[in-house]
Amino acid sequence: MPTTGNPVLNLSVFAVFVLITLYIVYRASSRNVTASDYYAAGSSFTGAQNGVALSGDFLSAASFLGISGGIAAHGYDGFLYSVGWVVAWLVGLLLIAEGLRNTGRFTVGDVLAFRMRQRPVRAAAANATLVISFFYMIAQMAGAGGLIALLLNVHSKWGQALLIAVVGMVMVLYVLVGGMKGTTWVQIIKAVLLLLCVTLMTVFLLGKFGFSLSAIMQEATEHNKLGEAVLDPGAKYGISTMSKLDFVSLALSLVLGIASLPHVLMRFYTVPNASEARRSVVWATWTMVIFYLCTLVIGFGAMALVGTDAIAAAPGGENSAAPLLAFRIGGAVLLGVVSAVAFATILAVVAGLTLAASASFAHDVYANVIKRGNAEPRKEIRVARLTAVVVGVLSIIGGIAANGQNVAFLVSLALALAASANLSTILYTIFWRRFNTTGTLWSIYGGLGSCLTLIIFSPVMSGSKTSIFPDIDFAWFPLGNPGLVSIPFSFLCGFLGTMFSRREPEHAAKAAEMEVRAIAGLGTKA
Amino acid sequence: MTKAMWPPGETQHEHQELRGFASFDDPESLSYVDSNGKPNFVLIQQTDEFRTLRRRLTTFVFPMTVLFLSSYLTFVLLSAYARDLVSTKVIGVINLGILLGLGxxxxxxxxxxxxxxxxxxxxxxQRTLIAEKTGVEE
Structure with missing residues (x-):
């Protein structure tokens, strides 16, 4: 039974990281005054910097600990996640990044409401952002609980709750002090550390097995009770008709959800123009490819060196594969580094989410719906900061409540929600001239509503042993992930809503402006 | 400058439309920007240059999207419904499925x-061309 190193050492590496990044955040943001600075870092980052930060936003605890753990436990089926998450960046690159950068300023609502009636569309966009961010955030906070249990050897529920609260407060501090600039720097630092960390572990593992991936996998099969079958599909998702459909649904949500997440979309505003936005996605794609190639090696390496049974028995279960492997090959120091990086990951991602949610509320709901576009910028930022605190407190409570739930699954639900509510609406609004306000509202609420409804009536909520409410059964939807139904449904809703309502000739000038800005990038600074 | 050089074909009606906006300025300086300095996006949208750009963009991104989505879905569907095929070992214990994933x-x-x-x-x-023609900056 492997131990998890020295909690005091883990904690001090973590504390040093937090102090250094807080100092950098503080330094980076001393002139943090205008709304543009707070929400979009004054659009001052380069494509490369933002690309690293983008991948940082996406390399959450779920993808680092979850994927390597998924591979260590289920082999092939864990690997499927990483493929979806790499391919997904193409959606952002080809369809979304540049058009979004050119037509919006701070939030998704800016783009969706550009040529529509402002108030209903902004309210809808903000609702979607808040729901998606909340699901995603709960996943991260729940992950923090498991990680704390593993790394700091805190096993009591109260102790974990206290630590979740501390993690939550630190992340709110990042957002309050640093705004988007500070948050972006934390993402960059964290992403670089994470990449260095996984690359070194990968090189070490490959060296140990004579630079043969096959040799690592061969060794791995000997430490998994499925034997060589773990290298074939089906170890996790099984072979029944429904489980196969569920798997396809999950795959669809993965590939379409990432470029629709509000905090990822908001990142495109931190660069000065569309070609930098493009460059940042190219950078993100490269880092993601490298990262997921490494997790493949690390996952099978953990299976080979630590063994699936030992991983499953450790506190934190599957999620502990990467830390246990680190301890096995680098001792307590490497474990301390890996755990600090993993904590930093949670901190940074939750900070990004908090910022996206608070920006959406302050900019879309407060400034444009309540104040009808006449809010004082200073007051708007004050509202944004206040919202960040409220969102932080809510996510701490949610995280404590969800502590122990399956992290990757919560993330996949957030992705399904994002793809259902945002993707169809953004694509229609950028590429379809006829699209109108009714269509926008139908596709946002149709996607969000159908997705939420299907989640509530899925086996995830009730009726099976692993459900949130295992004792009652009101499930009638057979799939755990609703993406297969709700994503096409939102496209259909947007289409029907548009066709069944009148054209909006009064918005024709705005529509022309949007198209020219989105495609040609003209007049974006006006 | 380049503004006066209309390509044959689109000249007539656009030129006349432009004339409508020009009450004081001479036709040379009348342009895609109104008296308040706000770009006239409807006019820009109708230029051949913009249409070309739009066509070039969509003829690349939409087919590519179809391409990568079908390649991804092929991999996903094979993994779900053709287990025996993707379990075929190719290099050592590395099977076809892993290779397709890396693909x-x-x-x-x-x-x-x-x-x-x-x-x-x-x-x-093409974007630079449009910016030069219309005098509208980024």
Whole structure:
């Protein structure tokens, strides 16, 4: 039974990281005054910097600990996640990044409401952002609980709750002090550390097995009770008709959800123009490819060196594969580094989410719906900061409540929600001239509503042993992930809503402006 | 400057439309920007240059999207419904499925690089052209 190193050492590496990044955040943001600075870092980052930060936003605890753990436990089926998450960046690159950068300023609502009636569309966009961010955030906070249990050897529920609260407060501090600039720097630092960390572990593992991936996998099969079958599909998702459909649904949500997440979309505003936005996605794609190639090696390496049974028995279960492997090959120091990086990951991602949610509320709901576009910028930022605190407190409570739930699954639900509510609406609004306000509202609420409804009536909520409410059964939807139904449904809703309502000739000038800005990038600074 | 040089074909009606906006300025300086300095996006949208740009963009991104989505879904569907095929061992214990998955990484990189190159060669110069013609900056 492997131990998890020295909690005091883990904690001090973590504390040093937090102090250094807080100092950098503080330094980076001393002139943090205008709304543009707070929400979009004054659009001052380069494509490369933002690309690293983008991948940082996406390399959450779920993808680092979850994927390597998924591979260590289920082999092939864990690997499927990483493929979806790499391919997904193409959606952002080809369809979304540049058009979004050119037509919006701070939030998704800016783009969706550009040529529509402002108030209903902004309210809808903000609702979607808040729901998606909340699901995603709960996943991260729940992950923090498991990680704390593993790394700091805190096993009591109260102790974990206290630590979740501390993690939550630190992340709110990042957002309050640093705004988007500070948050972006934390993402960059964290992403670089994470990449260095996984690359070194990968090189070490490959060296140990004579630079043969096959040799690592061969060794791995000997430490998994499925034997060589773990290298074939089906170890996790099984072979029944429904489980196969569920798997396809999950795959669809993965590939379409990432470029629709509000905090990822908001990142495109931190660069000065569309070609930098493009460059940042190219950078993100490269880092993601490298990262997921490494997790493949690390996952099978953990299976080979630590063994699936030992991983499953450790506190934190599957999620502990990467830390246990680190301890096995680098001792307590490497474990301390890996755990600090993993904590930093949670901190940074939750900070990004908090910022996206608070920006959406302050900019879309407060400034444009309540104040009808006449809010004082200073007051708007004050509202944004206040919202960040409220969102932080809510996510701490949610995280404590969800502590122990399956992290990757919560993330996949957030992705399904994002793809259902945002993707169809953004694509229609950028590429379809006829699209109108009714269509926008139908596709946002149709996607969000159908997705939420299907989640509530899925086996995830009730009726099976692993459900949130295992004792009652009101499930009638057979799939755990609703993406297969709700994503096409939102496209259909947007289409029907548009066709069944009148054209909006009064918005024709705005529509022309949007198209020219989105495609040609003209007049974006006006 | 270039503003006066209308390509044959579109000249007539656009030129006349422009005239309508020009009450004081001489036709040379009348342009895609109104008296308040706000770009006239409807006019810009109707230029051949913009249409060309739009066509170049959509004829690249939509087929590419179809391509990578079908390649990804092929991999997913094979993994779900053709287990025996993807379990075929190819190099040591590495099977066809893992290779197909890594193939998706390669496809992603190729499309990413392809789009960067296409954007630099075919899209960005066209954007500069439109900016020069209309006098509207970024």
């Amino acid at each position: 998706q990484f390669v496809v992603s990189i190729l499309i990413t690089l392809g789009y960067s190159r296409y954007a630099k060669r075919r899209l960005d110069p």
